[in-house]
Amino acid sequence: MSLPEPTQRPLTQHVDHNREAYNLAEYEAHGGYESVRKMLTELSPSAGLELLKASDLRGRGGAGFPTGMKWSFVPMQSEAERLANPMQKYIVANADEMEPGTFKDRVIMEGCPHLLVEGMIVGAAILQATTGYIFIRGEYIEAAEKLNRAISECREKGWLGKNILGSGWDFDLHVHTSAGRYICGEETALLNSLEGKRATPRAKPPFPQVSGLWGKPTIVNNVETLANIPNIINYGAEWFKGLSLTEDAGTKLYGVSGRVNKAGCWELPMGTTARELLEVHAGGMRDGYKLKTFLPGGGSTPLLLPEHLDTPMDYTHIGKIGSRMGTGTMIMIDDQVDFLGALKNLEHFFAQESCGFCTPCRDGLPWVEKTLDKIIRGKGTSADIEWLDRATVNLNMGFTFCAHAPGAMGPLESALKYFRAEFETRIKLHHSETV
Amino acid sequence: MAKLTVDDQDYDVADGNNLLHACLSIGLDLPYFCWHPCMGSVGACRQCAVKQYADENDERGRVVMACMTPASDGARISINDKQAKDFRAGVIELLMTNHPHDCPVCEEGGECHLQDMTEMSGHTTRTYDEQKRTHNNQYLGPLINHEMNRCISCYRCVRYYKDYAGGRDLDAMGAHHHVYFGRHTDGVLESPFAGNLVEVCPTGVFTDKTFSAHYSRKWDLQTSPSVCQHCAAGCNITPGERYGTLKRITNRYNADVNGYFLCDRGRFGYGFVNSDDRVTQPLARETINHADNTNSDTAIQCSTENSLTRLTQALKDPATIAIGSPRASLESNFALQSAVGESRFYRGIAPSEDTTINTLLKFQQSSCVNSASQRTIESCDAVLILGEDLTHTSPRTALSLRQTVRQRARELADEARIPFWQDAAVRELAQQEKSPLFIINTHKGDLDDIAENTYFNSPQKIARLGFAIAEQLRDKSGALSASLTPEEKEMCSTIVNALSQAKRPLIIAGASLLNEDVLNSALDVIKSLHINREEVIQAHLVVPEVNSIGLAMLTQSSAERSLSEALKQIESGAAKRLVVLENDLYQRVNPEKLDAALEKLDEIIVIDHVWHNGMAKADLIIPAASFAEGDGTVVSSEGRAQRFFATFPVNADNSSANDSWQWVNQALDNRWKNFDAIVNACAESNDLLAPIADLAPPADYRQHGLKVPRMSHRYSGRTALSANINVSEVKQPADPQTALGFTMEGSNVNAPGPLRNTAWAPGWNSNQSIHKFQDEVGGPLTGGSSGLCLFGSAESNELEFGVPSEQTSNADFSAIPFYHIFGSDELSNFAAPIAERSPQAYLALNPLDAAQLDLTQGDGATLRFENLQQVFSLTVVIRPELIRGLVGLPIGLGGLTRHLLEHSPLLEKNLAWQRVPSGRDQNVIATDQSIGLSEGLVP
Amino acid sequence: MTEIDTQLVAQLTEQETQEILKLASHYDYPQAASIEALKIVQHYRGWVSDESLQAIAKLIEMSAEELDSVATFYSLIFRSPVGNNVIMLCDGITCWMHGCEQLKNCLSEKLGIDYGETTPDNQFTLIPVTCQGACDRAPVALKNMKLHTELNESSVLALTTLESQNRLGGSK
Numbered sequence A: 001m002s003l004p005e006p007t008q009r010p011l012t013q014h015v016d017h018n019r020e021a022y023n024l025a026e027y028e029a030h031g032g033y034e035s036v037r038k039m040l041t042e043l044s045p046s047a048g049l050e051l052l053k054a055s056d057l058r059g060r061g062g063a064g065f066p067t068g069m070k071w072s073f074v075p076m077q078s079e080a081e082r083l084a085n086p087m088q089k090y091i092v093a094n095a096d097e098m099e100p101g102t103f104k105d106r107v108i109m110e111g112c113p114h115l116l117v118e119g120m121i122v123g124a125a126i127l128q129a130t131t132g133y134i135f136i137r138g139e140y141i142e143a144a145e146k147l148n149r150a151i152s153e154c155r156e157k158g159w160l161g162k163n164i165l166g167s168g169w170d171f172d173l174h175v176h177t178s179a180g181r182y183i184c185g186e187e188t189a190l191l192n193s194l195e196g197k198r199a200t201p202r203a204k205p206p207f208p209q210v211s212g213l214w215g216k217p218t219i220v221n222n223v224e225t226l227a228n229i230p231n232i233i234n235y236g237a238e239w240f241k242g243l244s245l246t247e248d249a250g251t252k253l254y255g256v257s258g259r260v261n262k263a264g265c266w267e268l269p270m271g272t273t274a275r276e277l278l279e280v281h282a283g284g285m286r287d288g289y290k291l292k293t294f295l296p297g298g299g300s301t302p303l304l305l306p307e308h309l310d311t312p313m314d315y316t317h318i319g320k321i322g323s324r325m326g327t328g329t330m331i332m333i334d335d336q337v338d339f340l341g342a343l344k345n346l347e348h349f350f351a352q353e354s355c356g357f358c359t360p361c362r363d364g365l366p367w368v369e370k371t372l373d374k375i376i377r378g379k380g381t382s383a384d385i386e387w388l389d390r391a392t393v394n395l396n397m398g399f400t401f402c403a404h405a406p407g408a409m410g411p412l413e414s415a416l417k418y419f420r421a422e423f424e425t426r427i428k429l430h431h432s433e434t435v
Numbered sequence B: 001m002a003k004l005t006v007d008d009q010d011y012d013v014a015d016g017n018n019l020l021h022a023c024l025s026i027g028l029d030l031p032y033f034c035w036h037p038c039m040g041s042v043g044a045c046r047q048c049a050v051k052q053y054a055d056e057n058d059e060r061g062r063v064v065m066a067c068m069t070p071a072s073d074g075a076r077i078s079i080n081d082k083q084a085k086d087f088r089a090g091v092i093e094l095l096m097t098n099h100p101h102d103c104p105v106c107e108e109g110g111e112c113h114l115q116d117m118t119e120m121s122g123h124t125t126r127t128y129d130e131q132k133r134t135h136n137n138q139y140l141g142p143l144i145n146h147e148m149n150r151c152i153s154c155y156r157c158v159r160y161y162k163d164y165a166g167g168r169d170l171d172a173m174g175a176h177h178h179v180y181f182g183r184h185t186d187g188v189l190e191s192p193f194a195g196n197l198v199e200v201c202p203t204g205v206f207t208d209k210t211f212s213a214h215y216s217r218k219w220d221l222q223t224s225p226s227v228c229q230h231c232a233a234g235c236n237i238t239p240g241e242r243y244g245t246l247k248r249i250t251n252r253y254n255a256d257v258n259g260y261f262l263c264d265r266g267r268f269g270y271g272f273v274n275s276d277d278r279v280t281q282p283l284a285r286e287t288i289n290h291a292d293n294t295n296s297d298t299a300i301q302c303s304t305e306n307s308l309t310r311l312t313q314a315l316k317d318p319a320t321i322a323i324g325s326p327r328a329s330l331e332s333n334f335a336l337q338s339a340v341g342e343s344r345f346y347r348g349i350a351p352s353e354d355t356t357i358n359t360l361l362k363f364q365q366s367s368c369v370n371s372a373s374q375r376t377i378e379s380c381d382a383v384l385i386l387g388e389d390l391t392h393t394s395p396r397t398a399l400s401l402r403q404t405v406r407q408r409a410r411e412l413a414d415e416a417r418i419p420f421w422q423d424a425a426v427r428e429l430a431q432q433e434k435s436p437l438f439i440i441n442t443h444k445g446d447l448d449d450i451a452e453n454t455y456f457n458s459p460q461k462i463a464r465l466g467f468a469i470a471e472q473l474r475d476k477s478g479a480l481s482a483s484l485t486p487e488e489k490e491m492c493s494t495i496v497n498a499l500s501q502a503k504r505p506l507i508i509a510g511a512s513l514l515n516e517d518v519l520n521s522a523l524d525v526i527k528s529l530h531i532n533r534e535e536v537i538q539a540h541l542v543v544p545e546v547n548s549i550g551l552a553m554l555t556q557s558s559a560e561r562s563l564s565e566a567l568k569q570i571e572s573g574a575a576k577r578l579v580v581l582e583n584d585l586y587q588r589v590n591p592e593k594l595d596a597a598l599e600k601l602d603e604i605i606v607i608d609h610v611w612h613n614g615m616a617k618a619d620l621i622i623p624a625a626s627f628a629e630g631d632g633t634v635v636s637s638e639g640r641a642q643r644f645f646a647t648f649p650v651n652a653d654n655s656s657a658n659d660s661w662q663w664v665n666q667a668l669d670n671r672w673k674n675f676d677a678i679v680n681a682c683a684e685s686n687d688l689l690a691p692i693a694d695l696a697p698p699a700d701y702r703q704h705g706l707k708v709p710r711m712s713h714r715y716s717g718r719t720a721l722s723a724n725i726n727v728s729e730v731k732q733p734a735d736p737q738t739a740l741g742f743t744m745e746g747s748n749v750n751a752p753g754p755l756r757n758t759a760w761a762p763g764w765n766s767n768q769s770i771h772k773f774q775d776e777v778g779g780p781l782t783g784g785s786s787g788l789c790l791f792g793s794a795e796s797n798e799l800e801f802g803v804p805s806e807q808t809s810n811a812d813f814s815a816i817p818f819y820h821i822f823g824s825d826e827l828s829n830f831a832a833p834i835a836e837r838s839p840q841a842y843l844a845l846n847p848l849d850a851a852q853l854d855l856t857q858g859d860g861a862t863l864r865f866e867n868l869q870q871v872f873s874l875t876v877v878i879r880p881e882l883i884r885g886l887v888g889l890p891i892g893l894g895g896l897t898r899h900l901l902e903h904s905p906l907l908e909k910n911l912a913w914q915r916v917p918s919g920r921d922q923n924v925i926a927t928d929q930s931i932g933l934s935e936g937l938v939p
Numbered sequence C: 001m002t003e004i005d006t007q008l009v010a011q012l013t014e015q016e017t018q019e020i021l022k023l024a025s026h027y028d029y030p031q032a033a034s035i036e037a038l039k040i041v042q043h044y045r046g047w048v049s050d051e052s053l054q055a056i057a058k059l060i061e062m063s064a065e066e067l068d069s070v071a072t073f074y075s076l077i078f079r080s081p082v083g084n085n086v087i088m089l090c091d092g093i094t095c096w097m098h099g100c101e102q103l104k105n106c107l108s109e110k111l112g113i114d115y116g117e118t119t120p121d122n123q124f125t126l127i128p129v130t131c132q133g134a135c136d137r138a139p140v141a142l143k144n145m146k147l148h149t150e151l152n153e154s155s156v157l158a159l160t161t162l163e164s165q166n167r168l169g170g171s172k
């Protein structure tokens, strides 16, 4: 069938909460799996990869690493080599979505599971991967069921299995439901978890692209990242770049939560400003609440202030003002919330979710949490603020084994930067009370 | 070589290592926890942070973990950088938040890596005033204590226990700051290498339970360089003594042999030294006439002079013969041999073992074979084991084999350009890939889990398969190969392929099956490989006892000197008196035959240190020093001669024990002036033994005019130890025999390797200080390692091995030995914790044989032997892999000794047998409860 | 398998055994199915007892320690008994801002239990969970793994109605 006209909302065009998600026939009728056909009949793996690189797609899992570049490290076989003896390679969808405040991958998986499945098949075709896994958090039962249904439809129809479209290429896909732990979302910890082990991260190098799942080349990407690929293959790199308002290509699933009028998740051009997200799409703060600060993209991103609202939400711009776009799902913190309490809530989360492998994270985060608690209880001293300052150095990037603890330091460090007075007031309060 | 700049100083370091390894190798101090030279890096503790600079112009640098960063050529780093230092102090501060600070009551105190690193990192003030997390401790068996609150979560224990030693019953539990290292439930740690946890754990979580029972601080222990006496692997140990009690054994680093690790028999089997069964005074048999006209024999104390006189008379009598021992030192054996003359000195080992060891010894002299040390073993890439259950016959060697099979991982890592020290990454990469290891034996063993292929059959079939492999290696697909079953054929060609393709194949065999054909077939494989590859082949040939090889060398493998020959001399009446050296002959030969022979003698003199059956008939018992109180030389399976030195002096007040060789020497009117003199005499007497003269510096060796001290320089209360007896300071006992002193004067910092009793360096009180005394971390000791290999390749190999004919025996059953790391060794069984770990005596049967006798698992069977009166009543263990017609007997348990294997066993069901209720530990072969060892033996 | 092994594995139902073995066959190494195997048993029994854990370990060729090491790492594997109904309240930051602590107090008061506890009649267990990815509908809770959104003090109490047939401690 011919491709329908491209849309401005390639990720969510088929998502409609008022009806069941498309089954395979419906999805195909709307152009589903055309990218797979195109990949297997018209494009070589290297051409597919070039397209991906040209599209400037950046990972939507939080770090924004260029996807094409990441994929280019995967060792490739020639067609003849592959047909003779295919190298085991894996493609993994990171559907763990446990970053506090993040609820975007769920939208794709529940609203249009076939899009993710298509993204994985076409991605696998580019990488010549042999097996795929969707690593999904245990609580997403509905999404897992829908994905499983989509996968079995594909198996029946021949989009998955042996010799797909007569190409001589075999590929199968499995859903793996997790058993809980935020750290499973870290891509190397995820691999350990898939192998049935404790989800402690692995050292890099070697990178998973070279030695990943069971020591074989493996690509791990976020759900949203993978869901972008079918349309890039279908409509090309220029179209994809054209979707964006800024340099960072494509659309983005943005979300807003907190005490706003209409919390939600929307697909919008990359580079939409935080203000537009808050005021137009989320309907502004609820009456009586004023925005005090916000986390631009999940619990591990440094806080921003109302004055930052006009910054375009993309990797580059948010990076420049000292935070990270992360998952693009904003948590708005209003003026009436107990700010230190909210911070303690976050640090509690990170402390509990540490895998326990490296010292700064395992033993540092609980102390951070306890210190915040102490300050909140009015028992803090200036030594406690000093310790928090020290933590933001010693638990940060490069000092810990993985990015978990540094993630926890994002909000803390920015809180100490922007709201130091609040810490100090709590301590002074205590002192004036006791003196 | 790579150039490394540390804090503006240039150094040359070896290529390919990480920065931590490099820094420690050049003698710098850098704290660490999770890294271990044998286990590589995982980057968990974050303690080893340094600042790394990109190049000459980089001023800012970047903090990296030294253990995770390659020391590449031109690397520029700083240890003293403020940010790195602050971070390191911060890491210790974090580690200590949950640590109980219980050093005063902790067994690790004073030799604790955590204490050392805390000092080194400069964390001095505690600011954390929140609650600490606490854990429950587990019961881990009789050997090891568990005190989890001291844990700093470095993950070393599980990495050692699981990854290095192959254990499966210890793991990391839980997550975040609740991680817990222990078992699923309370219970005995199963690995026979669990004891190393005591040294691997950098703090006091895992400690030596036997040591706790009579604890002293490390600095209060008197120590000496010594060699483990419980098998022939030759592991180097450091025994520690205080108040005349041997308190513990720790590892003594030897790069070629045991490296950093011992087995649990060696570590915890020292109890015999302190045993109530020690003979401390000469005892003479007196016949007492009772009032009712009956007589009875009693052993009564006899003066030293008297016993010496009797010994002198005996040694002078031409009708005296002497029997030596594979568990006594070369010097003691040599002294006795010199005293009675070579022709009247006999080897004290079972006849079945005798010929096997002779063949083995001859073969080791040939030019086709190199006797592989444990370190060499770890570098081989294909292994064939014929007829050895190594975990139980040479435990430390088995631990090495677990590293050998990782050669494949090393290759894969090289291909993927991942340094081997990147431990987790290499394990992920290699997954279950291993270098080929083939095990051919009579029954399953504890290395099967890492074997590519295993094969179980009778000794005859094993030998035939071995010879078939040899035949195929020589491309002579002859009659033997044709006679194999399809399964055997496949096994045979897989093995031949693997051995041929390997860069460095290794053959392991030995004397354990007491079957010459099996050994010969292995030797033929080595010879064939040698012909095929035109190179020297690596082999490790296992013998049973600490000095089996030394004894064999001393007696030059002459058939006339076997124990059977000795018995003939006695039976014929040619011998009238017998002197037995450190040997329980009842373990060696048929007791009925021995009883009858001994009856004929006029006088029996036994020189030994613990009470055993062999003493019951002695007329005079002379107390010998144990290895802990004596000096001597022993020769390991590898052919490595090593010196052990007395840890503490025999206490003259309580004991007149003395080195066996000294008793003989005194009886000979001091033929040898001192220990060095007898060592030299022994070396001169025998070409094979010549190198032993150079094993260690002589007694007059001095450093700055002083001997090497056995006591630490912090040894407390030395001058007041006996103040309750006499207020004047007692003179320290002298040690005229060796270059070590029973003192704290002097220094062992620059001691030659063979005299190094313990390792200590400023700031390094734990065993980790050893890297201050290594050429390079993990390399040989500065000052020379201990030991010299006595196997030369003097002769070209002329040995020919006859292929055994396919025998048919009339007997229904034949007995084969099963060995147990806990239970099969005579001396370690004296240690209560080892006895607790030993299984109950049993007999193992194929299920079909058992069914035919109407026996099931746990039933009782009565075991007799053709031509023997002895009857055993044993519990039945079903072993499906055992071939029909074989009866597995646990050597050393319940009175089952090697000599029994020479007879045909007769079996029947024991209807009176009471089943042992099924016990808590289902995995142990026989349950270790309710029935004491002796109850298995029905008189 | 020896006598003892069979006894141990018999701790599991035929159904559980079959499901676990089928899953294990998907992988090169049966141990890779460890987490799923634990979840299967938890699905039928609500939690994973020592005996179940030992049986699963035997089945997929792991030691009890190796499996327990995995089981105790993950927060959705219950190694101690839970009630027939498991209520998991989200304590993620958005739900926290929307008053999840008050909701917890309501539940605690009604049920008489704190987090991590089970009612004496064994009907309810209360557990906190991390952000459920439904922040746009905060505050939320899972009851027997089913999501309930936009809770308030009255709707959260509705969660304490008994559900029949829900020993489902987790999804498979």
Ligand SMILES: Cc1cc2nc3c(=O)[nH]c(=O)nc-3n(C[C@H](O)[C@H](O)[C@H](O)COP(=O)(O)O)c2cc1C
Binding pocket: A058, A059, A060, A061, A062, A063, A064, A065, A067, A094, A095, A096, A097, A098, A099, A182, A183, A184, A185, A186, A187, A188, A220, A221, A222, A223, A225, A226, A402, A403, A404, A407
């Ligand atoms: C502690 C931690 C948790 C993470 N959780 C997730 C997650 O839930 N989902 C996700 O897609 N990426 C997560 N990531 C990022 C992944 O490690 C990885 O970068 C991402 O899956 C790569 O995909 P992308 O390139 O498509 O973004 C996490 C990272 C860290 C350090």
Ligand code: SF4
Binding pocket: A183, A200, A201, A353, A354, A355, A356, A357, A358, A359, A361, A362, A400, A401, A402, A403, A404, A405, A406
């Ligand atoms: S920072 Fe360390 S302890 Fe924390 S999750 Fe990463 S590896 Fe684990």
Ligand code: FES
Binding pocket: B020, B031, B032, B033, B034, B035, B041, B042, B043, B044, B045, B046, B047, B048, B049, B065, B066, B067, B068
């Ligand atoms: S020793 Fe380097 S991180 Fe532990």
